[in-house]
Amino acid sequence: MTPGGDLPRRGRLTVYLGAAPGVGKTYAMLDEAHRRLSRGTDVVVGLVEDHGRLATAALLEGLEVLPRRTVEHRGTELTELDVDAVLARAPQVVMVDELAHTNVPGSTHPKRWQDVHDLLAAGIDVVTTVNVQHLESLNDDVEAITGVRQRETVPDHVVRDADQIQLVDLAPEALRRRLAHGNVYRADQVDASLTRYFRVGNLTALRELALLWLADRVDDALTTYRRDHRIESPWPARERVVVAVTGGPEGDTLLRRGARIAQRAAGSELQAVHVLATDGLPSAPPARIAEQRALVESLGGTFHTVVGEDVPTAVVDFARGVNATMIVVGVSRRSRWREAVRESNGTEIARLAGLIDVHLVSHEKARAGRRHPRRSPLSRSRVLAGWSAALLGPVLLTVLLSALRDVVGLPTELMLFLALTVLVALIGGLWPAIVSAVVGFLLLNWFFTLPTGRLTVAEPENALALGVFVLVAAGVASVVDLAARRTTEAFRARAEASALAAISRSVLSGEDTAGALVARLRETFTLEAVSLLTRTERGWDVLAADGVDPARDPAAAQAVLVVDDDRVLALTGRVLPASDRRVLEAFASQVGIVLEQERLREQAEQARVLGQADATRTALLAAVSHDLRTPLATIRASVDGLTSTELDLDDADRAALVGTLEESTARLERLIDNLLDLSRLQTGSVRPVLRATSLDEIVPFAVEGYAPGAVVLDVPDDLPLVHTDPGLLERVVANLVSNAVRHAKAGSAVVVGSAVVGDDIVLRVVDDGPGVPDAAKEHLFAAFQRLGDTSGTGLGLGLAVADGLATAVGAELSVEDTPGGGLTMLVTVPLAEPAA
Structure with a gap:
């Protein structure tokens, strides 16, 4: 957490996207590193592959290059990005080449882009490179073009979510010249590369793939910007042609004309919209609508159906919503005398379109006339x-x-x-x-x-x-x-306002979850099903759903609402009116707020758990510190005795001191190992290693170091093996014995015994001290409790730690009174399963 309680700043990701290998993306990345360094930015090179290219290697001069991590794999030493070294160095910006690289088995993450994610999470800006052929969604297309299957890929969303993408492009002829001059590959690889992967056709196709993919990303960014800034007027950044079809026979003509218009500019989109009017006009036959849907899809476009009280308004609202640049509409089939009474839909669309161009197409049925019965809004x-x-x-x-x-x-x-x-x-x-x-x-x-x-x-x-x-x-x-x-419109507006007010209240109060909002959306608009989908590496996953057979992919839904870059609402059921778009967008916005609240709550809970673990860990270190002082003091005394020039020690004395030194060192080593294991267990970074073991390997080490007669062992040698973690169970027994010795009567011994009970072995740690009242036994294993302890030492964590560790290793800790006075601690450890 930063001062003031803010969340840590996330690093910015800059990606140099190469249209093909050898276009100079690594060179451009290092050139950017020098520019930032000249501006006073703390820049380091985490990993760069120069592939023997002299110009690239020359750019590394003057830059701080961090050492790589060496990993041995199948007898060969390989190098990888050292994430820990970058985090320890903590620069402002780090250069990491080849984002799609697959790490050596045994690395922290299987892919380099996951290493980059860790660096970004630590607040470090990352500049990286990737070629277009390594994008997951383009893998099949690249294989179809080049005949080469890319084994190393990166999910599209990793690159798409970058804060900045720089396209590094080079004309195919220029790239082939670079290749022929030996600036890309070794001389023995040039001829094969020119005749296979680096053919002009391949490079041209890869170049177009990169441009189109980047154009989609820019288009998404533009849509997000317009939505965030509530810009309703269209921005003609890309040619989008919307064809208004009624389901009549002229629809085929309009769709083909719209497709020809869209094909005039690369990257253009064709979208057909059919309005289900609520003004009483007869609807088109479903079969005819299905035919026109198939036609527009065969032309490379998409078909959309909306409901609107006024057809021209619904068409224009849809066109503005998709940022269209042109609307294609047919000449009205109304007779001239009817147009004299009321203007045609095409004329109204032209009047309402504003900055959107309207293309009026004539057809065979123009002016042929048709009936327009009008339905009353009354019942x-x-x-x-x-x-x-x-x-x-x-x-x-x-x-x-x-x-x-x-x-x-x-x-x-x-x-x-x-x-x-x-x-x-x-x-x-x-x-x-x-x-x-x-x-x-x-x-x-x-x-x-x-x-x-x-x-x-x-x-x-x-x-x-x-x-x-x-x-x-x-x-x-x-x-x-x-x-x-x-009146009908007023009732509708009141219902919308009531629904939005209810959502806002529940969201602000923190009552609603994403699932509850999804259910409310389905209920409010009487839909068959609504699902909240999130984009993953494998496709789409369902975060929340309500209704019968909810969509698991946006393509299977009748309507899709964008919540953010990675999440959408998929709606199935009846066709919704165009006027419901603002309410639906409000629902999507509220779902986004709820998801953000859930994310913040999860972060707050993680911070609370980490804070609690840190406090527990700090108290634990203080509580066990006295266990470290005794062997340290013994080691210090032995070393002082051996190195003293004032003492005249014979061989027996020296041997005794060396033996004491070895014994104390071994004890200290065991204590430190157990302490480190316990600390890692608190943070969840290590799990107990359960195996079959004998109590002879555990109990004697747990009770050593006490004065003769202070602890009596009654553990038979022929006990069966138990299934546990020896180091952690030793710590459990040591804590229980330490607690028993501290409370036992002066001169009396603590007895540690064991016996087989059913499928378990029960260890008993018996003392004859003052015991614990029944009312206090339920708090006996709580942290920071010092029941009956008036010594003033320790923090009351011994039994709490013992209970936690016993649970971790599959054992059970309980307590009972010692006959005649005192307390008996019972440790129930399961027997190891017999060998097959």
Whole structure:
């Protein structure tokens, strides 16, 4: 952790991507090292392969080159990047060549890119190199082009996630000249290389692969930048052609025209979009849509289906979402008189497109005309009731007013028919109200406007009144229809706001997990299944999923939402409206926040565990330090006696001192070995090595060093073997004996006995001290407990360490009272399995 509690800075990765071997990527990397060194940056060379190229080797002069790690493999000494040496040196920047290299067996990591990952995690910037043929996703393509299968590869995401990628390119002819001049390979390899791998066609194809792969990476970075900065207007960085298809017969023409436009520029994309309209227009036959999907895929494009209340708006929203540069749309099949009433979809798309070019394509069905029935936003029951009122209401009102002809006049009759039309509009919407107004107009004209019995109006004032009546009725009906649509939109917006508010509250409170959000997304949008996928070296893994048969690959989903560079949400089920994109993107954003929170919580938990382990390790060192002082003091006294010039020692005295020195040194060595093993066990860096062993190899060493008579051993020689780690079990017994000796009565001995009980051997460490009350026994093996210990020495870790080590080696530690007073510690160790 850095001061202030911030997470450690992660190093930046710079990759020099070579289009082919010999283009000069290592030379460019070392040239960059000199530039950084001249600016005062602390730069070292971790590993560089010059392959005997003099120009490359010359650039190493003036740079600090760290020694390599030597590894022996099958009798041959090989050298690898020394990660530990780089970490110990801790430079600002390290140069590491050949990122895709496979390490010698026995190394910490199998691949060099994993070593680079460790350096980046330590906050060291890394500059490295890799050729395009070593990228995992291009392996099959490279083999098809060159006929050579690359055995050393690196996952694409390692290079794709680099902070900076520099393409090192060279024209095929220039590279072949370099090869012929001996600047790449030895002279005996030149002819074979020129006629095989380094053919002009091979180099051209590899060069194009590198450019296209890098273009995709740049495009991803551009998309991320536009999303992070909420830039909705398209940036024409790459030609993207969106073809709007309706499923009609003109779709094939539009798709082929769009494909020809996309082929004019290398790297262009073709995308077809079909809008499922909610405005009542008849949808295209599914078979026809399937045919057009197959056609666009055969043309190298992708097919997308969205739902939209307004087709032109949905098309333009989709085009902006994919950063399209052109929309291809067909000339409307509407007749001219219908276009005079309402502009065509192509015209509306051109008006809404803004900076996106719109290409209008004519076809055989243009202006042929088609029906456009319009569906009311009201419910079916209300529409039926409205039509009934529109047809029957004017008739019934006419009968009623005919009976009251002498009582009411034309103004009153007009107002009543207008009220009826408003009522019909409130019930059934626009078209029933229009029909009611027309029928009412005819009935008023025939029955109540002079001259009656004819569809004529004698008074101009009456004609004006009838005309106003029709206009008012149509206006009121339109307002009711619009209000119904706005009400539907308001309910939708309220539902979206409620869903987003609920998500935000749960995320901010830390209640939701990624799995819970995935389940909520499926429930909110009534989908069949939703899965959260993460990119791995093998493909895609499922982090969380909900529903029936969730997608395990983005290609199997009907819609994909990008959470970040390595994670996506795959949606399966019904087709979602285009207007849901903002809510779906909000869901994806919240999932990203939840994943980041989980990552931070994991880091915090790791930091807590490491801090706890560090505190325990520190206390443990202090607790066992007294075990080290005794042999050290004995060794010091023996050495002083042997080297003293004032003492006249005979051979017997010298032999006694040497024997004492050897005995204390051996004891000290065992203590240090056990201490190091225990420290590594606390950090999880070492595991107990369980094997069949005899207690004779363990117990005597655990009890040595005590005064004669202080400890009595009662361990038979014929006990069967136990399955344990000898060093760690020795430490368990030593801690128990030390605790027993400290609490035993003065002059009494601690007894260490053993017996076979079933499939175990039980070691008993018996003392006659004050014992421990029953209420305190449950805390006996807790750390930093000094029950009944008034000596003031030690930190109360002996029994806690013994209990932890016993569990690690598969033993069990328990306690019982000693008959007559005192405490008995029981160590139950499993017997070794008999040999097969």
